[in-house]
Amino acid sequence: xxxxxxxxxxxxxxxxxxxxxxxxxxxxxxxxxxxxxxxxxxxxxxxxxxxxxxxxxxxxxxxxxxxxxxxxxxxxxxxxxxxxxxxxxxxxxxxxxxxxxxxxxxxxxxxxxxxxxxxxxxxxxxxxxxxxxxxxxxxxxxxxxxxxxxxxxxxxxxxxxxxxxxxxxxxxxxxxxxxxxxxxxxxxxxxxxxxxxxxxxxxxxxxxxxxxxxxxxxxxxxxxxxxxxxxxxxxxxxxxxxxxxxxxxxxxxxxxxxxxxxxxxxxxxxxxxxxxxxxxxxxxxxxxxxxxxxxxxxxxxxxxxxxxxxxxxxxxxxxxxxxxxxxxxxxxxxxxxxxxxxxxxxxxxxxxxxxxxxxxxxx
Numbered sequence: 273x274x275x276x277x278x279x280x281x282x283x284x285x286x287x288x289x290x291x292x293x294x295x296x297x298x299x300x301x302x303x304x305x306x307x308x309x310x311x312x313x314x315x316x317x318x319x320x321x322x323x324x325x326x327x328x329x330x331x332x333x334x335x336x337x338x339x340x341x342x343x344x345x346x347x348x349x350x351x352x353x354x355x356x357x358x359x360x361x362x363x364x365x366x367x368x369x370x371x372x373x374x375x376x377x378x379x380x381x382x383x384x385x386x387x388x389x390x391x392x393x394x395x396x397x398x399x400x401x402x403x404x405x406x407x408x409x410x411x412x413x414x415x416x417x418x419x420x421x422x423x424x425x426x427x428x429x430x431x432x433x434x435x436x437x438x439x440x441x442x443x444x445x446x447x448x449x450x451x452x453x454x455x456x457x458x459x460x461x462x463x464x465x466x467x468x469x470x471x472x473x474x475x476x477x478x479x480x481x482x483x484x485x486x487x488x489x490x491x492x493x494x495x496x497x498x499x500x501x502x503x504x505x506x507x508x509x510x511x512x513x514x515x516x517x518x519x520x521x522x523x524x525x526x527x528x529x530x531x532x533x534x535x536x537x538x539x540x541x542x543x544x545x546x547x548x549x550x551x552x553x554x555x556x557x558x559x560x561x562x563x564x565x566x567x568x569x570x571x572x573x574x575x576x577x578x579x580x581x582x583x584x585x586x587x588x589x590x591x592x593x594x595x596x597x598x599x600x601x602x603x604x605x606x607x608x609x610x611x612x613x614x615x616x617x618x619x620x621x622x623x624x625x626x627x628x629x630x631x632x633x634x635x
Contacts, residue, residue, distance in 0.1 A: 324579040326546055331361055331368050339564040339576035340382045341556035348564055349381040349390055360392050373403050373410050383425040391423035391432055402434050415447055415454050425469035433467035433476055446478050459492055469514045477512035477521055491523055504534050504541055514556040524553035533565050546577055
């Protein structure tokens with residue numbers, strides 16, 4: 273059985289779960305125009321947290337596969353080990369492409385934005401570095417003065433978050449890279465912090481710990497200057513590894529039963545476990561609500577998954593009723609041009625002479 277850990281001490285970087293150890297450090301509505309339509313969309317959204325369709329993600333010929341992030345177009349990036357070593361990978365539809373930074377001995381891919389820009393980590397003869405892959409171009413990311421650097425996440429504005437240390441095994445800090453500028457992200461009172469993901473609103477999630485070897489690890493949300501602890505209740509350790517634009521947060525936690533994934537919406541936390549798996553965890557989330565993560569089978573082999581939200585059968589009926597209500601309401605409005613009330617105003621809107629019903633009756 274591979275050791276699933278929430279930190280990695282051999283490489284000197286605290287991080288989100290790395291699976292297995294040779295994987296290296298590892299640890300992301302359309303506006304409604306009518307009240308009935310808003311209700312329909314709301315029902316669908318609430319159902320997403322309740323039911324998922326799980327699909328295994330395995331790079332052909334790999335010893336193990338670890339999916340770390342998924343963007344809004346469904347592209348997945350992660351890390352894989354095969355007979356030739358450890359590589360990053362990009363999954364587009366059913367096609368897998370390996371990612372190797374030129375001159376590297378190991379490459380790990382961790383984050384991807386909607387433009388297809390990829391960030392991650394690579395090792396070479398000089399140490400450990402972060403990287404940005406933009407098309408065919410690779411750019412190293414090294415925090416000035418750092419002993420080691422790692423890039424964990426990227427948003428659509430090209431802002432990159434990650435982790436660095438100055439003295440290996442003594443300190444770890446998160447960072448935000450915005451253009452050429454680096455800003456340190458530290459949770460006060462903790463020697464170890466790491467920024468693992470950033471959304472398009474600029475919210476950052478990650479982990480912090482007083483002692484990365486023996487102490488508990490915690491998860492945090494940084495929203496502007498506000499830092500909030502978001503530990504899973506009752507967990508021994510919690511890492512927050514992904515956040516989407518709606519502020520939905522995913523990650524990994526441990527309890528007496530092992531490793532689990534979680535989804536946090538507002539103040540509510542839902543455990544996400546791959547059905548039938550010995551252990552599992554969630555690393556990324558996109559704006560559609562799709563999740564990616566890992567699971568371990570009974571033989572101790574690490575695989576990855578894509579979990580797509582699926583409305584429950586009962587919800588489909590409610591969706592149909594809601595849609596019928598929308599269509600019926602529109603039909604009545606076309607038949608009789610009565611004054612209508614906008615959901616955004618308390619005053620009635622009255623049809624003007626010469627205007628078609630559809631021009632004023634629709635909210």
